[in-house]
Amino acid sequence: xxxxxxxKIGTVFSRVRDLMRSGVIKPTEKPIWxxxxxxxxxxxxxLYVSLNRRYRGKKPDPVPEIFYEEDKIRAKxxxxxxxxxxxxxxxxxxxxxxxxxxxxxxxELKSQSEMDDSALFEETAKALLAEGIILRRRGSxxxxxxxxxxxxxxxxxxxxxxxxxxxxxxxxxxxKQEPEEQTPHTTQTS
Amino acid sequence: xxxxxxxxxAVSQLSLVRHKRxxxxxxxxxxxxxxxxxxxQASMATRTLTRGLWSLQRHRNCNYSTAASIKSPPQQxxxxxxxxxxxxxxxxxxxxxxxxxxxxxxFDARVHLGHKKGCRHRLMVPxxxxxxxxxxxxxLDQTAEHLRLALNFTAHMAYRGGVxxxxxxxxxxxxxxxxxxxxxxxxxxxxxxQGGLLTNAHVQYGAGVRLPDLLIFLSTLSNVFCSHxxxxxxxxxxxxxxxxxxxxxxxxxxxxxxxxxxxxxVAMELYCRLFKMAIRRGKDKRKQVDLLYGLTAPSSPSP
Numbered sequence: 081x082x083x084x085x086x087x088k089i090g091t092v093f094s095r096v097r098d099l100m101r102s103g104v105i106k107p108t109e110k111p112i113w114x115x116x117x118x119x120x121x122x123x124x125x126x127l128y129v130s131l132n133r134r135y136r137g138k139k140p141d142p143v144p145e146i147f148y149e150e151d152k153i154r155a156k157x158x159x160x161x162x163x164x165x166x167x168x169x170x171x172x173x174x175x176x177x178x179x180x181x182x183x184x185x186x187x188e189l190k191s192q193s194e195m196d197d198s199a200l201f202e203e204t205a206k207a208l209l210a211e212g213i214i215l216r217r218r219g220s221x222x223x224x225x226x227x228x229x230x231x232x233x234x235x236x237x238x239x240x241x242x243x244x245x246x247x248x249x250x251x252x253x254x255x256k257q258e259p260e261e262q263t264p265h266t267t268q269t270s
Numbered sequence: 271x272x273x274x275x276x277x278x279x280a281v282s283q284l285s286l287v288r289h290k291r292x293x294x295x296x297x298x299x300x301x302x303x304x305x306x307x308x309x310x311q312a313s314m315a316t317r318t319l320t321r322g323l324w325s326l327q328r329h330r331n332c333n334y335s336t337a338a339s340i341k342s343p344p345q346q347x348x349x350x351x352x353x354x355x356x357x358x359x360x361x362x363x364x365x366x367x368x369x370x371x372x373x374x375x376x377f378d379a380r381v382h383l384g385h386k387k388g389c390r391h392r393l394m395v396p397x398x399x400x401x402x403x404x405x406x407x408x409x410l411d412q413t414a415e416h417l418r419l420a421l422n423f424t425a426h427m428a429y430r431g432g433v434x435x436x437x438x439x440x441x442x443x444x445x446x447x448x449x450x451x452x453x454x455x456x457x458x459x460x461x462x463x464q465g466g467l468l469t470n471a472h473v474q475y476g477a478g479v480r481l482p483d484l485l486i487f488l489s490t491l492s493n494v495f496c497s498h499x500x501x502x503x504x505x506x507x508x509x510x511x512x513x514x515x516x517x518x519x520x521x522x523x524x525x526x527x528x529x530x531x532x533x534x535x536v537a538m539e540l541y542c543r544l545f546k547m548a549i550r551r552g553k554d555k556r557k558q559v560d561l562l563y564g565l566t567a568p569s570s571p572s573p
Contacts, residue, residue: 085469087505092525096508112483113510116426119359122419122526128505129393129522143390146400146407173378 088128093117150183156201157182162218178213350563357559358429365429365551367421370544373410376417379540381530382408384517394517397529406517408529420512420526421548424484428456428552432483435459436545437500439492443538447488450542454549457482459500463492468503487513488541489532490524497523514541 082104084095096114099105157179164178176184186204189195195203205215358364376382384390384398384406399409427434436458438447444460451458459467464474471479485504490513492498497520504511505523513524514532521527531537 083508085506087502087523092505092508092510111508112430112432113423113427115355115359116423116430117510117525120419120422120426123416124527126505126511126523126525126527131392131520141401142395143387143398143401143406146402 088130091125091127093121093125150187153183153186154179160201160217161215165213165215178215181213182208354556354559354563355430358426358555363418363422365422365425365548365555367425367548367551368418370421370547371414371417371540373414375540376410376413376530379531379536380534381413381537381540382410383531383534384408389518391518391520393521394515394519394529397515397521398517408517408531413529416526416528417530417544420528421544423510423526424486424512424545425548425552425555427484428454428549429556431556433457433480434484434486434549435482436486436488437463437498438488439463439498440489440532440538441493443488443535446538446542450546454546455553456549463499465499468500468507468509481507482509485509485511485513486545487511487524488538490515490519490521491532 082099084099086095089095090098093114096105096111100107100110166178168177169175182204185207186200189200189203189207193200193203208215382399384394387401387404387406390398390406394406397408397412399407401407424434434456436447436451436456438444438458438460441460447460448458466474468481471481485500487498487501490498490501495518501511501513501523510525511523512526513519513521513528514530515521515524515527516530516532519532521529528541530541
């Protein structure tokens with residue numbers, strides 16, 4: 081069957097139509113899809129578009145950014161509280177995360193009372209605490225807390241070791257002499 | 271009996287023909303006989319077979335249950351075939367493909383998620399809804415419309431007995447695509463595409479090869495992130511294409527593009543299911559209409 085292999089000129093339909101009009105393709109050889117295409121054409125004719133044109137300079141981004149009003153609240157939440165308490169469960173389509181609950185509560189309180197943004201923020205945190213969600217702050221205070229915690233942890237460890245030693249020595253005094261000799265050796269090497 | 275000998279000869283020839291996988295010439299309507307015939311000898315064999323069957327029937331006065339697949343309908347006139355072909359084109363949604371999915375289904379299957387801003391193709395910009403934190407979001411209203419058009423076209427092609435080829439070079443979904451094609455009785459190609467498959471078919475596969483009438487791309491990209499060769503080849507061979515185009519694909523050569531996500535398994539399963547249902551609907555409707563026009567007079571209306 082005759083055909084036209086010029087995919088960069090016109091569409092599939094226009095080529096076949098013109099070939100039929102000129103008589104190269106007989107009406108008996110009409111392709112099956114021709115009538116269907118004629119009855120239900122696509123929204124855009126499938127013309128080949130060459131992409132050679134190089135743009136000089138920056139073009140404004142034609143695709144708009146998607147931002148919502150709640151994004152401001154979300155940004156503040158993540159800045160203050162870090163990652164939410166509960167991990168996201170993406171398998172459920174109706175899952176509500178900690179952040180989303182915060183945002184919903186914030187919107188509720190905003191509609192009810194007339195308060196400043198930062199005050200409203202605190203109010204929302206308190207309200208969520210009342211509901212049972214504990215939000216741990218993530219800020220400069222936590223750094224010193226960590227160091228102190230580390231220091232205390234070390235001291236706790238040391239305490240435990242000395243306690244253990246004291247206990248073992250007391251046990252050794254009560255019991256036989258042989259294990260008493262062995263245990264100090266093992267503790268020294270460890 | 272002479273008739274029986276003719277029958278045996280015809281059947282053996284036809285089985286040989288089937289093994290060689292010769293196909294019908296383009297444009298001719300497939301008869302209800304499920305195997306393909308090309309040469310004059312083979313078509314003569316068909317006629318002999320049918321004549322033999324009919325004469326045997328007359329002799330024994332019974333219906334063969336085994337001959338269900340090879341029993342041909344009473345000879346349809348050209349006018350009847352024309353009517354059958356024209357019938358679905360009059361209504362805008364003859365196969366009711368718009369009932370197959372909703373925009374919520376597309377959203378749940380994460381069809382609206384595109385690639386990052388840096389991967390965006392210039393020609394996909396009209397199909398984008400926006401960009402959320404550098405990830406492109408496709409416009410599901412547009413996608414729904416395009417998908418309806420694509421499914422409608424597919425159903426019509428299945429109704430007209432067209433050969434449909436599913437193409438996807440994503441190895442993650444190769445098995446899914448192949449099983450979809452098998453279930454709806456069509457074909458799939460999810461392996462390496464040899465250069466001359468469509469353009470050099472008559473040399474590679476022999477003289478009487480029938481090329482596919484529709485290519486469905488479940489991902490228009492090949493493994494190296496360039497456009498699949500079959501897109502360009504189909505345009506060369508004047509074969510229409512239906513394709514799922516993601517935000518990093520070139521939609522210009524696809525006849526019926528469907529802007530959508532082609533990376534998520536949920537989305538791919540949705541597309542496979544939708545195309546399978548559309549093809550099945552087309553084929554079932556055709557069987558129904560054939561039976562109707564076969565049993566009653568051509569002038570009677572169909573439901």
